[in-house]
Amino acid sequence: MNTIYLDNNATTQVAEDVLAVMMPYFRVLYGNPSSMHTFGGQVGQKIRTAREQVAALLGAMPEEIIFTSCGTESDNAAIRSALMTRPDKKHIITSRVEHPAIRALCAHLATQGYRVTELPVDKNGLLDLENMEKSMTPDTAVVSLMWGNNETGVIFPVEAAARLAHEKGILFHTDAVQSTGKIPINMKNNVIDMLSISGHKLHAPKGIGVLYIRRGTKFSPFMIGGHQEKERRGGTENTPSIIGLGKACELAAKNMEKENTYVKRLRDKLERELLKRIPQSRVNGDTANRLPNTTNISFEYVEGEAILLLMNELGICASSGSACTSGSLQPSHVLRAMGVPFTMAHGSIRFSLSITNTEAEIDFVIDKMPAIIERLRGMSPYWNTSQPACKAQ
Amino acid sequence: MWEYTDKVKEHFLNPRNVGEIENPDGVAEVGSLACGDALKLTFKLDKNKKIKDAKFKTFGCASAIASSSALTEMIKGKTVEEALKVTNQDIAKYLGGLPDEKMHCSVMGKQALEKAIENYRGAPALEAGAKIICECFGVTDLEIERAVRENNLSTVEDVTNYTKAGGGCGNCHDAIQQIIDQVRSEPKTDNKPKLTNIQKIRLIEETIEREIRPSLKHDGGDIEIIDIIGNRVIVTMCGACSTCKASDITLKNFVEHRLKELVSPDIVVEEVSK
Numbered sequence: 248m249n250t251i252y253l254d255n256n257a258t259t260q261v262a263e264d265v266l267a268v269m270m271p272y273f274r275v276l277y278g279n280p281s282s283m284h285t286f287g288g289q290v291g292q293k294i295r296t297a298r299e300q301v302a303a304l305l306g307a308m309p310e311e312i313i314f315t316s317c318g319t320e321s322d323n324a325a326i327r328s329a330l331m332t333r334p335d336k337k338h339i340i341t342s343r344v345e346h347p348a349i350r351a352l353c354a355h356l357a358t359q360g361y362r363v364t365e366l367p368v369d370k371n372g373l374l375d376l377e378n379m380e381k382s383m384t385p386d387t388a389v390v391s392l393m394w395g396n397n398e399t400g401v402i403f404p405v406e407a408a409a410r411l412a413h414e415k416g417i418l419f420h421t422d423a424v425q426s427t428g429k430i431p432i433n434m435k436n437n438v439i440d441m442l443s444i445s446g447h448k449l450h451a452p453k454g455i456g457v458l459y460i461r462r463g464t465k466f467s468p469f470m471i472g473g474h475q476e477k478e479r480r481g482g483t484e485n486t487p488s489i490i491g492l493g494k495a496c497e498l499a500a501k502n503m504e505k506e507n508t509y510v511k512r513l514r515d516k517l518e519r520e521l522l523k524r525i526p527q528s529r530v531n532g533d534t535a536n537r538l539p540n541t542t543n544i545s546f547e548y549v550e551g552e553a554i555l556l557l558m559n560e561l562g563i564c565a566s567s568g569s570a571c572t573s574g575s576l577q578p579s580h581v582l583r584a585m586g587v588p589f590t591m592a593h594g595s596i597r598f599s600l601s602i603t604n605t606e607a608e609i610d611f612v613i614d615k616m617p618a619i620i621e622r623l624r625g626m627s628p629y630w631n632t633s634q635p636a637c638k639a640q
Numbered sequence: 641m642w643e644y645t646d647k648v649k650e651h652f653l654n655p656r657n658v659g660e661i662e663n664p665d666g667v668a669e670v671g672s673l674a675c676g677d678a679l680k681l682t683f684k685l686d687k688n689k690k691i692k693d694a695k696f697k698t699f700g701c702a703s704a705i706a707s708s709s710a711l712t713e714m715i716k717g718k719t720v721e722e723a724l725k726v727t728n729q730d731i732a733k734y735l736g737g738l739p740d741e742k743m744h745c746s747v748m749g750k751q752a753l754e755k756a757i758e759n760y761r762g763a764p765a766l767e768a769g770a771k772i773i774c775e776c777f778g779v780t781d782l783e784i785e786r787a788v789r790e791n792n793l794s795t796v797e798d799v800t801n802y803t804k805a806g807g808g809c810g811n812c813h814d815a816i817q818q819i820i821d822q823v824r825s826e827p828k829t830d831n832k833p834k835l836t837n838i839q840k841i842r843l844i845e846e847t848i849e850r851e852i853r854p855s856l857k858h859d860g861g862d863i864e865i866i867d868i869i870g871n872r873v874i875v876t877m878c879g880a881c882s883t884c885k886a887s888d889i890t891l892k893n894f895v896e897h898r899l900k901e902l903v904s905p906d907i908v909v910e911e912v913s914k
Contacts, residue, residue: 550676552701556652578676590673626658626705628680628697629673 256599272487297493306433318445321458324469329389331467336388343584371533372401395426399532400541428499451495455488511539545591645736651706668755776808
């Protein structure tokens with residue numbers, strides 16, 4: 248059975264060229280870049296090149312790039328640094344639809360004496376900047392808003408939000424894990440102070456991330472240790488992955504147009520055809536401000552996990568926003584924040600494409616999905632009835 | 641990825657008895673869309689008052705569908721009295737087990753069965769004396785009590801996993817905790833099998849390791865087992881405990897208490913200095 252991988256917001260395949268540039272750094276050029284000898288030192292040169300490649304994708308300066316272990320570390324380092332360098336300020340502004348790396352961190356900080364404001368979104372998942380302006384206080388240390396949403400692909404106006412924050416002297420961080428490589432980012436044209444990236448979302452390996460920190464922004468390190476990364480992040484460099492990420496960023500810049508033409512066209516076709524062929528289905532999230540690779544579709548009266556397992560039987564990989572565990576009966580926090588009704592929220596499926604997907608794969612999924620939904624609806628006591636939902640709604 | 645048994649997968653992919661029986665003898669609907677799963681069960685009896693046919697319609701995840709399928713298979717051919725003896729544990733067992741987070745699916749099956757039989761008998765929807773505790777999901781005190789007792793649950797989270805109660809607004813968490821406390825304080829009528837000496841020693845060691853040492857370490861202390869003679873557990877307290885004036889109390893009220901509770905009521909803990 249062939250695997251049809253439409254779960255690229257979860258992780259991506261490492262690109263062949265990326266793997267190829269990494270390989271020598273495991274067994275041949277395995278030296279430590281901090282060593283005095285040439286054997287190790289020459290690896291340091293390669294890390295410099297990788298740093299330049301990452302910086303080039305972001306329109307940043309190489310010294311503004313700090314390599315970390317993942318997006319979550321970058322997010323933690325950014326928020327904690329903002330709080331450490333502004334010890335008199337105890338307020339954080341974020342949104343209700345952030346990734347757990349920010350949400351759970353803020354929830355934790357809320358137990359440590361910080362005040363957290365989670366900005367709401369509208370039914371399309373969009374943010375109201377006026378609302379953000381009203382939430383800023385003299386006590387606000389940092390605003391953290393994601394650039395592209397992992398579940399719906401909805402894009403936040405983070406550049407405008409950063410300007411508003413700066414007018415009040417507040418630091419601005421964005422989790423750009425999903426948007427990097429999919430939409431153009433140019434740090435020269437905005438005032439964002441800190442930005443997080445994860446390698447494995449753009450065809451680099453897992454276990455490598457980046458924290459961009461604007462030159463002149465005070466920084467307090469999260470990982471304390473050796474002098475690596477100009478003493479901003481201790482720990483021996485993950486040399487193969489850093490070099491791989493450099494290559495991945497170079498490729499991402501080259502493929503940016505393909506993401507916004509080829510991938511977008513496939514995504515649009517998938518979305519259009521599924522909505523046409525499956526009654527009572529709808530797209531979650533604003534379709535005008537959206538990453539080119541993501542669509543989140545709800546199929547009413549069926550449950551996401553059951554859909555996923557039937558897709559799995561056909562080798563189709565995607566994700567569901569709703570985790571049907573009784574421990575978290577709430578469906579996806581993102582969809583609930585958007586006020587998606589329970590009838591729709593439970594049966595939401597996220598398809599996230601990449602440049603590796605083919606038209607034939609999309610056609611296969613378009614062909615198979617209607618029967619999957621029909622089969623589950625055939626078992627559902629709600630299909631073709633007008634059963635009112637329980638009062639928990 | 642949920643770890644489902646082959647049996648769960650098989651019942652999910654090929655569910656038995658999907659549908660609705662026309663003019664059923666018993667019918668019940670439990671759960672709701674908001675809860676994330678719901679089950680409509682119908683059954684029909686033959687002239688010998690045995691369940692001739694049972695059908696289900698389920699909205700929910702794979703294990704909800706598999707549990708419903710299993711339930712209909714299990715009750716066919718039984719009288720309603722026999723069918724009522726099927727517990728949620730039996731449903732889970734029939735499927736080769738369910739992940740903890742999914743046990744509520746088997747409970748939903750059991751609830752649907754009870755309600756459908758009540759419907760057949762013309763009994764009221766609420767059990768006599770039952771009171772709704774979880775307003776969000778309409779779970780009663782008796783249902784919670786039963787789940788706690790039959791599955792030996794100890795936390796609100798467990799109760800939510802098994803019954804969904806407490807999974808909505810969370811207002812009922814205190815009430816659920818009270819039910820747990822009340823059930824757990826009931827004198828245990830269960831007869832733990834008698835332990836062999838080896839088993840007892842192992843259980844004492846495990847209990848100290850898992851239940852006792854972490855708490856002591858948290859306060860900078862520690863405990864070491866010197867010897868176990870019959871029901872006498874001879875220990876020495878180390879670290880901060882060795883100089884702590886309250887260590888006698890810790891020893892009796894905490895260490896001995898936990899061992900009595902978890903190993904055997906006959907345990908006596910004695911301290912010796914090293």
